[in-house]
Amino acid sequence: MSLVGCVYGDSAPPFRGGARQSGRETTEIAVIGAGLTGLSAALHLAERGRGVMVLDRHAPGWGASGRNGGQVNPGLKPDPDAVARQVGGARGAALVRAAWQAPDLVFDIIARHGIACDAVRGGTLRVARAARDMEALRRLTGQCHAHGIESAGLLDRDITASRVGSDRYRGALFDRRGGQLNPLAYARGLAHAAIEAGARIMIDSPALSLTRTVAGWRIGTPDGTVEAGQVLLASNGYSDALLPALPRSIVPVYSAIVATAPLPDPIRASILAGRESVYELGRITTYYRIDAGGRLLIGGRSRSRDLSGPDSFRFLQNHARRLWPQVASWRWTHGWNGQLAMTVDHLPHLHDPAPGLFACLGYNGRGVAMATLLGREMARWIDGASEHELPIPATPIRPMKLHRFWKLGVAWHVASGRALDLIS
Numbered sequence: 001m002s003l004v005g006c007v008y009g010d011s012a013p014p015f016r017g018g019a020r021q022s023g024r025e026t027t028e029i030a031v032i033g034a035g036l037t038g039l040s041a042a043l044h045l046a047e048r049g050r051g052v053m054v055l056d057r058h059a060p061g062w063g064a065s066g067r068n069g070g071q072v073n074p075g076l077k078p079d080p081d082a083v084a085r086q087v088g089g090a091r092g093a094a095l096v097r098a099a100w101q102a103p104d105l106v107f108d109i110i111a112r113h114g115i116a117c118d119a120v121r122g123g124t125l126r127v128a129r130a131a132r133d134m135e136a137l138r139r140l141t142g143q144c145h146a147h148g149i150e151s152a153g154l155l156d157r158d159i160t161a162s163r164v165g166s167d168r169y170r171g172a173l174f175d176r177r178g179g180q181l182n183p184l185a186y187a188r189g190l191a192h193a194a195i196e197a198g199a200r201i202m203i204d205s206p207a208l209s210l211t212r213t214v215a216g217w218r219i220g221t222p223d224g225t226v227e228a229g230q231v232l233l234a235s236n237g238y239s240d241a242l243l244p245a246l247p248r249s250i251v252p253v254y255s256a257i258v259a260t261a262p263l264p265d266p267i268r269a270s271i272l273a274g275r276e277s278v279y280e281l282g283r284i285t286t287y288y289r290i291d292a293g294g295r296l297l298i299g300g301r302s303r304s305r306d307l308s309g310p311d312s313f314r315f316l317q318n319h320a321r322r323l324w325p326q327v328a329s330w331r332w333t334h335g336w337n338g339q340l341a342m343t344v345d346h347l348p349h350l351h352d353p354a355p356g357l358f359a360c361l362g363y364n365g366r367g368v369a370m371a372t373l374l375g376r377e378m379a380r381w382i383d384g385a386s387e388h389e390l391p392i393p394a395t396p397i398r399p400m401k402l403h404r405f406w407k408l409g410v411a412w413h414v415a416s417g418r419a420l421d422l423i424s
């Protein structure tokens with residue numbers, strides 16, 4: 001497996017237990033995609049006694065799940081009021097609670113299965129640079145409290161500066177439920193837990209075709225076929241033409257991260273000493289944290305193609321230097337990027353486009369906690385729970401009109417948003 005340029009492979013325990021799919025095999029449930037969605041679904045299905053086979057084009061965590069910022073952030077992209085309004089009624093309120101509590105599930109799974117992934121619950125800081133972002137944080141704090149999210153509270157300029165180690169922010173919303181981890185180690189740990197519960201994981205096994213049969217579905221791979229009663233598509237930003245409408249229902253967006261060499265102790269003590277995860281409000285989100293090895297990891301929107309090496313993302317290095325002049329001369333050792341899935345309404349989407357066929361995707365950059373949560377919910381649905389019991393209503397797959405122009409739109413949004421953020 002190659003996650004070119006990515007720092008997590010240096011310390012994540014290796015994945016053991018996968019085989020390449022070959023010959024004619026059968027399973028009760030096939031999961032396509034071994035990211036957090038697919039692995040959480042597989043673990044929870046296997047724990048329910050169901051037969052599961054996970055197929056991945058590469059290996060567990062190869063997609064966004066093993067290369068993300070490692071921030072276990074509470075909540076969805078839209079504010080609680082917007083989520084409650086969009087979904088409506090008691091279900092909307094329940095979704096707000098579930099999404100803001102989702103980090104609890106991640107840390108419970110890690111503890112229950114003894115997953116070694118440098119998990120730390122240092123909390124999440126949403127920080128505001130511009131006056132309008134500070135206003136947004138005040139509104140957000142009020143909404144959190146109105147929805148019973150008491151773990152979140154507003155911090156003033158001075159406290160924010162002392163925590164972040166930079167005086168560039170007007171304040172922050174701190175949520176102690178948040179945390180951080182090594183995402184590749186977490187994904188591989190979930191895969192090992194799923195195998196232990198009875199699931200099978202097939203690596204280097206792309207699903208090339210998906211055909212309806214009398215008993216369910218037939219998946220074609222390069223070396224064989226898998227007959228399954230039910231199928232879950234968990235391919236998110238890497239969705240391909242297997243189900244042609246699916247990739248056209250999301251915008252795949254690239255995000256990039258650069259990492260320093262481990263910082264010397266005095267510098268390390270001056271930046272996020274509480275190991276908080278940070279993301280900035282603004283037109284273009286920048287996020288950062290100090291990892292278990294004392295490296296600074298900083299990420300943000302990237303050009304829309306595979307790139308690696310720290311110098312491919314100099315804008316992120318420059319952003320760090322503006323925040324902390326003390327890292328100016330420090331060495332950047334790693335840089336990488338990957339694809340996540342955005343949706344038009346900024347909510348995740350759950351689908352069942354045909355009998356026995358399911359899909360779940362579109363976390364809009366909140367996938368570490370939400371993909372873990374919705375993987376579990378997909379397992380309940382596949383195992384017979386009613387659609388009404390899910391936190392998000394299932395919808396038909398809606399391909400976007402003029403889909404190919406969305407990528408151009410994203411590129412324009414990134415360039416103009418970055419310029420406006422710099423000015424403000």
Ligand SMILES: Cc1cc2nc3c(=O)[nH]c(=O)nc-3n(C[C@H](O)[C@H](O)[C@H](O)COP(=O)(O)OP(=O)(O)OC[C@H]3O[C@@H](n4cnc5c(N)ncnc54)[C@H](O)[C@@H]3O)c2cc1C
Binds near residue numbers: 073364
């Ligand atoms: C750089 C970056 C930083 C991010 N930072 C954060 C963060 O800090 N916090 C946060 O909450 N979220 C973050 N995200 C988003 C988060 O990582 C994703 O939302 C989440 O990992 C999605 O998980 P997934 O399992 O649905 O998809 P993925 O992890 O992308 O997995 C999809 C899998 O499907 C496989 N696949 C696709 N098609 C096929 C096929 N035909 N056959 C077999 N296999 C197939 C792929 O190989 C891949 O392994 C970030 C994303 C990126 C890219």
